[in-house]
Amino acid sequence: MIETTWVIILSFLLFAIGTFGLLSRRNLLFVLLSLEIMLNGIILLFVAASNLHGNNDGQIMYLLVLTLAASEVAVGLALVVQIYKQQQSLDVDTLTKLRG
Amino acid sequence: MIEIIFITTAIVCVISALLTVTAHNAVHALLYLVTMMIAIALIFFLFGSPFAAALQIIVYAGAVMVLFVFVTMMLHQGEQSIIDERTLFSLKTAKGPLLLAVILVIELLLIGITPLDNPSSQTALNTVNSESQQLSAGSKTASLTSVKSLAKQLYGPYKLLVIIAAMLLLASLIAAIHIARKSSKLTENSPVNGDSESKASEAAP
Numbered sequence: 001m002i003e004t005t006w007v008i009i010l011s012f013l014l015f016a017i018g019t020f021g022l023l024s025r026r027n028l029l030f031v032l033l034s035l036e037i038m039l040n041g042i043i044l045l046f047v048a049a050s051n052l053h054g055n056n057d058g059q060i061m062y063l064l065v066l067t068l069a070a071s072e073v074a075v076g077l078a079l080v081v082q083i084y085k086q087q088q089s090l091d092v093d094t095l096t097k098l099r100g
Numbered sequence: 101m102i103e104i105i106f107i108t109t110a111i112v113c114v115i116s117a118l119l120t121v122t123a124h125n126a127v128h129a130l131l132y133l134v135t136m137m138i139a140i141a142l143i144f145f146l147f148g149s150p151f152a153a154a155l156q157i158i159v160y161a162g163a164v165m166v167l168f169v170f171v172t173m174m175l176h177q178g179e180q181s182i183i184d185e186r187t188l189f190s191l192k193t194a195k196g197p198l199l200l201a202v203i204l205v206i207e208l209l210l211i212g213i214t215p216l217d218n219p220s221s222q223t224a225l226n227t228v229n230s231e232s233q234q235l236s237a238g239s240k241t242a243s244l245t246s247v248k249s250l251a252k253q254l255y256g257p258y259k260l261l262v263i264i265a266a267m268l269l270l271a272s273l274i275a276a277i278h279i280a281r282k283s284s285k286l287t288e289n290s291p292v293n294g295d296s297e298s299k300a301s302e303a304a305p
Contacts, residue, residue, distance in 0.1 A: 002102060002103065002106050002146060002147070003103075005212060005213065006106065006107075006110070007143075008212045009209060009212050009213075010110045010113065010114070010143075012205065012208035012209065012211075012212055013114050013117075013205060014113065014114070014117055015208070016201050016202075016204045016205040016208060017114070017117045017118055017121055017201070018117070018121075019197075019200075019201050019204055020121060020194075020197050020198060020200075020201035021120070021121035023196075023197035023200060023201070024121075024189065024193070024194035024196075024197035024198070025121070025188075025189055026188045026189060027126075027185060027188055027189065029126055029168075029171070029172065029175070030121070030126070030129065030189070032168075033120055033121075033129055033130070033133055033168070034120075034121060036133060036160075036164070037117050037120065037121070037133070037136070040136065040137065040140055040160075043140070043156075044140060044143065047144055047147060047149055047152050048147065050147075050149065051147040051148065051149060056246070056249055056250045056253050057253075059149060059151065059152050059250055060250070060253060060254055060258050060261065062152055062155075063155070063254070063261075063265070064261055064264070064265055066155060066159050066160070067265040067268055067269060068268065069160070069164065070159065070163065070164060070269070070272075071268050071269055071271070071272030071273075072272070073164050073167055073168070074167065074272045074273065074275075074276040075272050075275050075276050075279065077167055077168070077171045077276075078275070078276040078277075078279040078280045079279055080171055080175070081171060081174065081175070081280060082279055082280065084174075084175050089184065090175070091188055
């Protein structure tokens with residue numbers, strides 16, 4: 001039997017690593033990868049809670065988060081391709097067209 | 101035994117996540133991310149939820165990663181992009197985010213550990229534990245048909261969630277096609293570019 005505290009700690013570690021990537025990377029592709037890491041930490045928490053409580057609600061939420069991640073990646077990668085076509089690099093600091 | 105496997109998997113998971121975040125080569129980062137997702141799938145197996153583990157491998161390590169790999173193949177320029185990435189990200193410039201993330205880890209660890217020292221929360225967690233032990237003792241046979249009960253719940257009380265997920269996927273499909281197509285009309289670079297964009301819109305959903 002795995003201690004729930006360990007799983008919570010692992011989930012928090014993954015979330016913090018994802019936050020670090022999100023803050024420090026300037027390449028849009030790596031920002032999306034960091035978001036995936038954060039979502040995986042949350043998913044781990046959901047399935048661990050489902051295991052702890054002995055019911056299936058956590059796994060159903062897992063299905064929803066999985067759908068969310070897939071759609072987020074689809075839209076995000078379409079944006080990545082467009083941005084690369086526009087400025088030949090993925091540096092998010094050069095995206096200044098929306099500035100007034 | 102299970103604890104040893106869990107700790108090993110957790111260490112693999114954290115190390116590959118760190119390597120993903122700090123890699124300069126996008127392909128290496130993707131492979132490390134696949135490693136992390138398979139490690140998480142192994143943890144799901146250890147929990148006794150094989151359906152979640154199978155979905156993790158099929159959808160995450162399969163579909164989502166294939167999307168990333170396709171986009172990386174379209175955008176990767178070999179050595180040039182790695183050199184660009186070195187100027188964009190180095191550990192020297194990432195000190196601020198590193199500090200913030202370490203503070204976040206310390207806070208989250210304190211939150212994760214301290215409720216066990218607090219007597220009232222400990223009793224709460226213990227009741228949850230005993231309940232789940234009773235449940236697991238009672239539903240030893242039910243856990244074998246976990247996928248069946250999951251499906252019953254999903255198409256019973258959680259019907260609306262399936263519809264929401266379907267609408268979310270449809271909306272993201274339309275959005276991805278729209279984003280990938282719209283500015284090909286605006287920029288009108290070359291027929292080669294337009295061709296690859298239409299391929300991207302097909303690959304994205």
